[in-house]
Amino acid sequence: MKIIIIGSTGTIWQAVVEALSGNHDIVKVGNRGGDVQVDISSTESIKNLFDSIGNFDALVSAAGLAKFGVLAELKDEDFSLGLNHKLMGQVNLVRMGLAYINDNGSFTLTSGLLAREPMPGSAAISPVNAGLNGFTRAAALEMPRGIRINVVSPIWVKETMEKLGMDTAGGMSAEDTARAYVESVESSRNGEVLDVRDFV
Amino acid sequence: MKIIIIGSTGTIWQAVVEALSGNHDIVKVGNRGGDVQVDISSTESIKNLFDSIGNFDALVSAAGLAKFGVLAELKDEDFSLGLNHKLMGQVNLVRMGLAYINDNGSFTLTSGLLAREPMPGSAAISPVNAGLNGFTRAAALEMPRGIRINVVSPIWVKETMEKLGMDTAGGMSAEDTARAYVESVESSRNGEVLDVRDFV
Numbered sequence: 001m002k003i004i005i006i007g008s009t010g011t012i013w014q015a016v017v018e019a020l021s022g023n024h025d026i027v028k029v030g031n032r033g034g035d036v037q038v039d040i041s042s043t044e045s046i047k048n049l050f051d052s053i054g055n056f057d058a059l060v061s062a063a064g065l066a067k068f069g070v071l072a073e074l075k076d077e078d079f080s081l082g083l084n085h086k087l088m089g090q091v092n093l094v095r096m097g098l099a100y101i102n103d104n105g106s107f108t109l110t111s112g113l114l115a116r117e118p119m120p121g122s123a124a125i126s127p128v129n130a131g132l133n134g135f136t137r138a139a140a141l142e143m144p145r146g147i148r149i150n151v152v153s154p155i156w157v158k159e160t161m162e163k164l165g166m167d168t169a170g171g172m173s174a175e176d177t178a179r180a181y182v183e184s185v186e187s188s189r190n191g192e193v194l195d196v197r198d199f200v
Numbered sequence: 201m202k203i204i205i206i207g208s209t210g211t212i213w214q215a216v217v218e219a220l221s222g223n224h225d226i227v228k229v230g231n232r233g234g235d236v237q238v239d240i241s242s243t244e245s246i247k248n249l250f251d252s253i254g255n256f257d258a259l260v261s262a263a264g265l266a267k268f269g270v271l272a273e274l275k276d277e278d279f280s281l282g283l284n285h286k287l288m289g290q291v292n293l294v295r296m297g298l299a300y301i302n303d304n305g306s307f308t309l310t311s312g313l314l315a316r317e318p319m320p321g322s323a324a325i326s327p328v329n330a331g332l333n334g335f336t337r338a339a340a341l342e343m344p345r346g347i348r349i350n351v352v353s354p355i356w357v358k359e360t361m362e363k364l365g366m367d368t369a370g371g372m373s374a375e376d377t378a379r380a381y382v383e384s385v386e387s388s389r390n391g392e393v394l395d396v397r398d399f400v
Binding site for chain 1: 243270271272274276279283287288291295298314315316318319320321322323325326327328329330331332333334335337338339341342344
Protein backbone atom coordinates (compact mmCIF):
# COMPACT_ATOMS: atom_id res chain seq x y z
CA MET A 1 0.00 0.00 0.00
CA LYS A 2 1.00 3.61 -0.55
CA ILE A 3 0.71 5.16 2.90
CA ILE A 4 0.98 8.84 3.81
CA ILE A 5 2.26 9.27 7.38
CA ILE A 6 1.95 12.77 8.79
CA GLY A 7 3.72 13.83 11.97
CA SER A 8 4.49 16.90 13.99
CA THR A 9 6.76 16.40 17.01
CA GLY A 10 8.06 13.20 15.47
CA THR A 11 8.27 10.65 18.26
CA ILE A 12 5.22 8.58 17.35
CA TRP A 13 5.56 9.53 13.67
CA GLN A 14 9.04 7.98 13.35
CA ALA A 15 7.94 4.80 15.13
CA VAL A 16 4.90 4.41 12.87
CA VAL A 17 7.08 4.96 9.79
CA GLU A 18 9.45 2.23 10.98
CA ALA A 19 6.61 -0.16 11.81
CA LEU A 20 4.93 0.20 8.40
CA SER A 21 7.88 0.71 6.03
CA GLY A 22 8.77 -3.00 5.83
CA ASN A 23 5.56 -3.90 4.00
CA HIS A 24 4.44 -0.64 2.38
CA ASP A 25 5.51 2.40 0.36
CA ILE A 26 5.66 5.31 2.78
CA VAL A 27 5.36 9.02 2.05
CA LYS A 28 6.73 10.83 5.10
CA VAL A 29 5.07 14.19 5.69
CA GLY A 30 6.20 16.64 8.35
CA ASN A 31 5.67 20.28 9.16
CA ARG A 32 9.39 20.84 8.51
CA GLY A 33 11.00 17.41 7.98
CA GLY A 34 9.81 14.50 5.85
CA ASP A 35 9.57 14.03 2.07
CA VAL A 36 6.80 16.63 1.82
CA GLN A 37 5.69 19.37 4.22
CA VAL A 38 2.24 20.39 5.36
CA ASP A 39 0.63 22.81 7.80
CA ILE A 40 -2.56 20.94 8.69
CA SER A 41 -4.14 24.11 10.10
CA SER A 42 -4.26 25.43 6.51
CA THR A 43 -6.72 23.89 4.05
CA GLU A 44 -4.63 25.37 1.21
CA SER A 45 -1.56 23.55 2.52
CA ILE A 46 -3.53 20.28 2.78
CA LYS A 47 -4.78 20.72 -0.81
CA ASN A 48 -1.21 21.24 -2.02
CA LEU A 49 -0.14 18.13 -0.10
CA PHE A 50 -2.67 15.87 -1.77
CA ASP A 51 -2.08 17.42 -5.21
CA SER A 52 1.63 16.70 -4.91
CA ILE A 53 1.21 13.12 -3.64
CA GLY A 54 -1.78 12.03 -5.71
CA ASN A 55 -3.78 8.90 -4.94
CA PHE A 56 -2.96 6.82 -1.89
CA ASP A 57 -4.23 3.80 0.05
CA ALA A 58 -3.88 4.88 3.66
CA LEU A 59 -3.27 8.07 5.57
CA VAL A 60 -1.94 8.06 9.12
CA SER A 61 -1.89 11.31 11.05
CA ALA A 62 0.16 11.58 14.21
CA ALA A 63 0.05 15.36 13.86
CA GLY A 64 -1.71 18.02 15.84
CA LEU A 65 -0.88 20.76 18.30
CA ALA A 66 -2.90 21.59 21.41
CA LYS A 67 -2.13 23.60 24.52
CA PHE A 68 -1.62 22.20 28.01
CA GLY A 69 -2.15 24.77 30.75
CA VAL A 70 -3.95 25.83 33.91
CA LEU A 71 -7.61 26.54 33.12
CA ALA A 72 -7.55 29.96 34.80
CA GLU A 73 -4.60 31.01 32.61
CA LEU A 74 -5.65 29.52 29.26
CA LYS A 75 -6.30 32.20 26.65
CA ASP A 76 -8.77 32.18 23.76
CA GLU A 77 -5.93 31.38 21.36
CA ASP A 78 -4.89 28.37 23.46
CA PHE A 79 -8.29 26.82 22.84
CA SER A 80 -8.20 27.90 19.16
CA LEU A 81 -4.83 26.21 18.64
CA GLY A 82 -6.17 22.77 19.52
CA LEU A 83 -9.45 23.25 17.68
CA ASN A 84 -7.86 24.64 14.50
CA HIS A 85 -4.74 22.47 14.42
CA LYS A 86 -5.16 19.09 16.12
CA LEU A 87 -8.95 18.78 15.71
CA MET A 88 -9.91 20.50 12.45
CA GLY A 89 -6.48 19.87 10.91
CA GLN A 90 -7.06 16.14 11.16
CA VAL A 91 -10.77 16.42 10.27
CA ASN A 92 -9.75 18.30 7.12
CA LEU A 93 -7.17 15.66 6.20
CA VAL A 94 -10.12 13.26 6.04
CA ARG A 95 -12.61 15.59 4.35
CA MET A 96 -10.13 16.64 1.65
CA GLY A 97 -8.33 13.28 1.46
CA LEU A 98 -11.55 11.57 0.40
CA ALA A 99 -11.03 12.97 -3.11
CA TYR A 100 -7.64 11.22 -3.36
CA ILE A 101 -7.90 8.00 -1.35
CA ASN A 102 -8.29 4.71 -3.22
CA ASP A 103 -11.22 2.32 -2.74
CA ASN A 104 -10.95 0.31 0.50
CA GLY A 105 -8.36 2.75 1.85
CA SER A 106 -8.13 3.93 5.44
CA PHE A 107 -7.63 7.02 7.57
CA THR A 108 -5.99 6.77 11.00
CA LEU A 109 -6.05 9.86 13.21
CA THR A 110 -4.58 10.56 16.66
CA SER A 111 -6.45 11.73 19.75
CA GLY A 112 -5.20 10.84 23.23
CA LEU A 113 -5.85 9.53 26.70
CA LEU A 114 -6.93 12.95 28.01
CA ALA A 115 -10.19 12.61 26.08
CA ARG A 116 -11.58 10.30 28.75
CA GLU A 117 -8.97 10.48 31.49
CA PRO A 118 -8.33 14.19 32.05
CA MET A 119 -5.81 15.77 34.39
CA PRO A 120 -5.49 19.29 35.77
CA GLY A 121 -4.19 21.35 32.83
CA SER A 122 -6.03 19.45 30.10
CA ALA A 123 -9.12 21.67 29.75
CA ALA A 124 -8.04 22.81 26.26
CA ILE A 125 -6.78 19.37 25.17
CA SER A 126 -9.48 17.03 26.50
CA PRO A 127 -12.21 18.60 24.29
CA VAL A 128 -9.94 18.29 21.24
CA ASN A 129 -9.13 14.62 21.86
CA ALA A 130 -12.73 13.80 22.74
CA GLY A 131 -13.83 15.69 19.64
CA LEU A 132 -11.55 13.56 17.46
CA ASN A 133 -13.04 10.39 18.93
CA GLY A 134 -16.54 11.76 18.30
CA PHE A 135 -15.73 12.78 14.74
CA THR A 136 -14.21 9.40 13.91
CA ARG A 137 -17.18 7.41 15.20
CA ALA A 138 -19.56 9.64 13.22
CA ALA A 139 -17.53 9.92 10.00
CA ALA A 140 -17.12 6.14 9.82
CA LEU A 141 -20.86 5.85 9.21
CA GLU A 142 -20.50 7.87 6.00
CA MET A 143 -17.24 6.61 4.47
CA PRO A 144 -17.81 5.67 0.81
CA ARG A 145 -16.17 2.95 -1.35
CA GLY A 146 -15.14 0.64 1.49
CA ILE A 147 -12.98 3.32 3.09
CA ARG A 148 -12.35 3.00 6.83
CA ILE A 149 -11.50 5.51 9.55
CA ASN A 150 -10.16 4.96 13.06
CA VAL A 151 -8.46 7.09 15.69
CA VAL A 152 -5.59 5.97 17.91
CA SER A 153 -5.61 7.21 21.50
CA PRO A 154 -2.03 7.18 22.84
CA ILE A 155 -1.01 7.53 26.45
CA TRP A 156 2.16 9.41 27.40
CA VAL A 157 5.11 8.33 25.24
CA LYS A 158 8.17 7.35 27.27
CA GLU A 159 10.61 9.11 24.91
CA THR A 160 8.63 12.35 25.22
CA MET A 161 8.52 12.01 29.00
CA GLU A 162 12.31 11.59 29.05
CA LYS A 163 12.78 14.75 26.99
CA LEU A 164 10.55 16.63 29.43
CA GLY A 165 12.41 15.26 32.45
CA MET A 166 9.36 13.34 33.66
CA ASP A 167 9.28 9.95 35.39
CA THR A 168 8.60 7.49 32.53
CA ALA A 169 6.68 5.01 34.69
CA GLY A 170 3.17 4.76 33.30
CA GLY A 171 4.33 5.79 29.83
CA MET A 172 4.57 3.60 26.72
CA SER A 173 7.46 3.42 24.25
CA ALA A 174 6.91 4.91 20.80
CA GLU A 175 7.55 1.44 19.33
CA ASP A 176 4.73 -0.09 21.39
CA THR A 177 2.49 2.90 20.66
CA ALA A 178 2.94 2.29 16.93
CA ARG A 179 1.25 -1.13 17.18
CA ALA A 180 -2.23 0.41 17.36
CA TYR A 181 -1.53 2.40 14.18
CA VAL A 182 -0.45 -0.75 12.34
CA GLU A 183 -3.61 -2.47 13.56
CA SER A 184 -5.76 0.39 12.24
CA VAL A 185 -4.07 0.32 8.82
CA GLU A 186 -3.84 -3.44 8.32
CA SER A 187 -7.03 -4.73 9.99
CA SER A 188 -10.66 -4.28 8.92
CA ARG A 189 -11.56 -2.13 11.94
CA ASN A 190 -13.74 0.91 11.26
CA GLY A 191 -15.08 3.73 13.43
CA GLU A 192 -13.04 2.65 16.43
CA VAL A 193 -11.07 4.50 19.07
CA LEU A 194 -7.97 2.33 19.49
CA ASP A 195 -6.55 2.64 23.00
CA VAL A 196 -2.84 1.88 22.63
CA ARG A 197 -2.91 -0.09 25.90
CA ASP A 198 -5.03 -2.73 24.16
CA PHE A 199 -2.33 -3.55 21.59
CA VAL A 200 0.83 -4.36 23.57
CA MET B 201 -30.33 30.15 44.55
CA LYS B 202 -30.00 32.72 41.83
CA ILE B 203 -29.83 30.66 38.64
CA ILE B 204 -29.04 31.88 35.13
CA ILE B 205 -30.71 29.65 32.52
CA ILE B 206 -29.53 30.19 28.96
CA GLY B 207 -31.39 28.75 25.99
CA SER B 208 -31.46 28.93 22.25
CA THR B 209 -34.23 26.98 20.53
CA GLY B 210 -36.21 27.02 23.72
CA THR B 211 -37.70 23.56 24.14
CA ILE B 212 -35.39 22.26 26.84
CA TRP B 213 -34.76 25.77 28.13
CA GLN B 214 -38.44 26.37 28.96
CA ALA B 215 -38.75 23.00 30.68
CA VAL B 216 -35.66 23.63 32.80
CA VAL B 217 -36.99 27.08 33.75
CA GLU B 218 -40.28 25.51 34.86
CA ALA B 219 -38.55 22.73 36.78
CA LEU B 220 -36.28 25.09 38.72
CA SER B 221 -38.47 28.18 39.18
CA GLY B 222 -40.45 26.76 42.12
CA ASN B 223 -37.44 26.75 44.42
CA HIS B 224 -35.08 29.33 42.92
CA ASP B 225 -34.75 32.84 41.49
CA ILE B 226 -34.37 32.42 37.74
CA VAL B 227 -32.77 34.78 35.24
CA LYS B 228 -33.98 33.69 31.80
CA VAL B 229 -31.45 34.38 29.06
CA GLY B 230 -32.16 33.85 25.37
CA ASN B 231 -30.63 34.89 22.09
CA ARG B 232 -33.79 36.90 21.37
CA GLY B 233 -36.32 36.11 24.14
CA GLY B 234 -35.81 35.95 27.90
CA ASP B 235 -35.10 38.66 30.48
CA VAL B 236 -31.63 39.28 29.04
CA GLN B 237 -30.12 38.40 25.66
CA VAL B 238 -26.77 36.89 24.78
CA ASP B 239 -24.92 35.65 21.72
CA ILE B 240 -22.70 32.96 23.25
CA SER B 241 -20.44 32.93 20.17
CA SER B 242 -19.29 36.43 21.20
CA THR B 243 -17.07 36.84 24.26
CA GLU B 244 -18.06 40.52 24.36
CA SER B 245 -21.73 39.55 24.55
CA ILE B 246 -20.99 37.05 27.34
CA LYS B 247 -19.08 39.73 29.25
CA ASN B 248 -22.03 42.11 28.92
CA LEU B 249 -24.36 39.35 30.12
CA PHE B 250 -22.44 38.73 33.34
CA ASP B 251 -21.91 42.45 33.97
CA SER B 252 -25.65 43.03 33.74
CA ILE B 253 -26.62 40.07 35.94
CA GLY B 254 -23.85 40.22 38.52
CA ASN B 255 -23.11 37.39 40.93
CA PHE B 256 -25.06 34.16 40.70
CA ASP B 257 -25.18 30.66 42.22
CA ALA B 258 -25.77 28.44 39.22
CA LEU B 259 -25.64 28.71 35.46
CA VAL B 260 -27.49 26.29 33.20
CA SER B 261 -26.82 26.41 29.49
CA ALA B 262 -29.19 24.67 27.10
CA ALA B 263 -27.80 26.84 24.31
CA GLY B 264 -25.66 26.06 21.34
CA LEU B 265 -25.96 25.73 17.59
CA ALA B 266 -24.35 23.02 15.48
CA LYS B 267 -24.94 21.79 11.95
CA PHE B 268 -26.48 18.47 10.99
CA GLY B 269 -25.63 17.38 7.46
CA VAL B 270 -24.15 14.81 5.10
CA LEU B 271 -20.35 14.64 5.59
CA ALA B 272 -19.61 15.04 1.88
CA GLU B 273 -21.65 18.26 1.81
CA LEU B 274 -20.58 19.86 5.09
CA LYS B 275 -18.66 23.10 4.57
CA ASP B 276 -15.87 24.59 6.66
CA GLU B 277 -18.36 27.02 8.20
CA ASP B 278 -20.66 24.16 9.22
CA PHE B 279 -17.88 22.78 11.40
CA SER B 280 -16.99 26.29 12.63
CA LEU B 281 -20.57 26.94 13.71
CA GLY B 282 -20.59 24.06 16.18
CA LEU B 283 -17.06 24.74 17.42
CA ASN B 284 -17.56 28.49 17.86
CA HIS B 285 -21.15 28.46 19.11
CA LYS B 286 -22.12 25.24 20.91
CA LEU B 287 -18.62 24.21 22.05
CA MET B 288 -16.62 27.38 22.70
CA GLY B 289 -19.77 29.38 23.49
CA GLN B 290 -20.46 27.11 26.45
CA VAL B 291 -16.77 26.78 27.36
CA ASN B 292 -16.57 30.58 27.48
CA LEU B 293 -19.67 30.81 29.69
CA VAL B 294 -17.67 28.76 32.21
CA ARG B 295 -14.31 30.51 31.73
CA MET B 296 -15.83 33.98 32.03
CA GLY B 297 -18.54 33.03 34.51
CA LEU B 298 -15.92 31.97 37.05
CA ALA B 299 -15.36 35.66 37.86
CA TYR B 300 -19.03 36.06 38.82
CA ILE B 301 -20.17 32.73 40.29
CA ASN B 302 -20.55 32.45 44.07
CA ASP B 303 -18.67 29.90 46.21
CA ASN B 304 -20.10 26.38 45.88
CA GLY B 305 -21.97 27.37 42.73
CA SER B 306 -22.42 25.17 39.69
CA PHE B 307 -22.25 25.18 35.91
CA THR B 308 -24.44 22.84 33.85
CA LEU B 309 -23.78 22.62 30.11
CA THR B 310 -25.51 20.69 27.33
CA SER B 311 -23.92 18.21 24.95
CA GLY B 312 -25.96 15.37 23.44
CA LEU B 313 -26.35 11.71 22.60
CA LEU B 314 -24.48 12.05 19.30
CA ALA B 315 -21.22 12.39 21.24
CA ARG B 316 -21.13 8.64 21.80
CA GLU B 317 -23.97 7.38 19.63
CA PRO B 318 -23.46 9.01 16.22
CA MET B 319 -25.70 8.75 13.19
CA PRO B 320 -25.13 9.51 9.51
CA GLY B 321 -25.17 13.32 9.35
CA SER B 322 -23.60 13.97 12.75
CA ALA B 323 -19.94 14.39 11.70
CA ALA B 324 -19.99 18.10 12.59
CA ILE B 325 -22.08 17.63 15.76
CA SER B 326 -20.53 14.52 17.34
CA PRO B 327 -17.12 16.21 17.80
CA VAL B 328 -18.80 19.21 19.43
CA ASN B 329 -20.84 17.12 21.86
CA ALA B 330 -17.91 14.85 22.63
CA GLY B 331 -15.74 17.93 23.09
CA LEU B 332 -18.17 19.32 25.66
CA ASN B 333 -18.06 16.07 27.61
CA GLY B 334 -14.26 16.14 27.47
CA PHE B 335 -14.07 19.77 28.56
CA THR B 336 -16.43 19.21 31.48
CA ARG B 337 -14.53 16.22 32.86
CA ALA B 338 -11.25 18.16 32.59
CA ALA B 339 -12.50 21.53 33.88
CA ALA B 340 -14.09 19.89 36.94
CA LEU B 341 -10.57 19.06 38.16
CA GLU B 342 -9.72 22.76 38.33
CA MET B 343 -12.89 24.37 39.65
CA PRO B 344 -12.05 26.65 42.60
CA ARG B 345 -14.09 27.54 45.74
CA GLY B 346 -16.27 24.41 45.77
CA ILE B 347 -17.69 25.19 42.36
CA ARG B 348 -19.02 22.23 40.35
CA ILE B 349 -19.48 21.61 36.63
CA ASN B 350 -21.50 18.94 34.82
CA VAL B 351 -22.85 18.46 31.34
CA VAL B 352 -26.25 17.03 30.45
CA SER B 353 -26.45 14.76 27.41
CA PRO B 354 -30.01 14.84 26.06
CA ILE B 355 -31.47 12.44 23.53
CA TRP B 356 -33.98 13.65 20.93
CA VAL B 357 -36.70 15.79 22.53
CA LYS B 358 -40.21 14.63 21.63
CA GLU B 359 -41.52 18.19 21.15
CA THR B 360 -38.69 18.95 18.72
CA MET B 361 -39.33 15.71 16.82
CA GLU B 362 -43.00 16.67 16.50
CA LYS B 363 -42.08 20.07 15.07
CA LEU B 364 -39.80 18.36 12.54
CA GLY B 365 -42.49 15.85 11.58
CA MET B 366 -40.47 12.92 12.96
CA ASP B 367 -41.77 9.80 14.70
CA THR B 368 -41.44 10.62 18.41
CA ALA B 369 -40.80 7.03 19.49
CA GLY B 370 -37.39 6.90 21.08
CA GLY B 371 -37.56 10.56 22.06
CA MET B 372 -37.96 12.04 25.56
CA SER B 373 -40.30 14.84 26.62
CA ALA B 374 -38.72 18.19 27.51
CA GLU B 375 -40.17 17.82 31.02
CA ASP B 376 -38.39 14.48 31.54
CA THR B 377 -35.23 15.86 29.95
CA ALA B 378 -35.21 18.68 32.51
CA ARG B 379 -34.77 16.21 35.40
CA ALA B 380 -31.06 15.73 34.64
CA TYR B 381 -30.54 19.51 34.76
CA VAL B 382 -32.25 19.73 38.15
CA GLU B 383 -30.05 16.86 39.36
CA SER B 384 -26.92 18.69 38.21
CA VAL B 385 -27.92 21.93 39.95
CA GLU B 386 -29.26 20.51 43.21
CA SER B 387 -26.97 17.50 43.81
CA SER B 388 -23.27 17.42 44.68
CA ARG B 389 -22.26 15.80 41.40
CA ASN B 390 -19.14 17.18 39.72
CA GLY B 391 -17.37 16.45 36.44
CA GLU B 392 -20.13 14.16 35.24
CA VAL B 393 -21.81 13.60 31.91
CA LEU B 394 -25.46 13.16 32.87
CA ASP B 395 -27.29 10.96 30.37
CA VAL B 396 -30.93 12.05 30.55
CA ARG B 397 -32.03 8.41 30.28
CA ASP B 398 -30.63 7.79 33.74
CA PHE B 399 -32.96 10.30 35.42
CA VAL B 400 -36.49 9.32 34.37
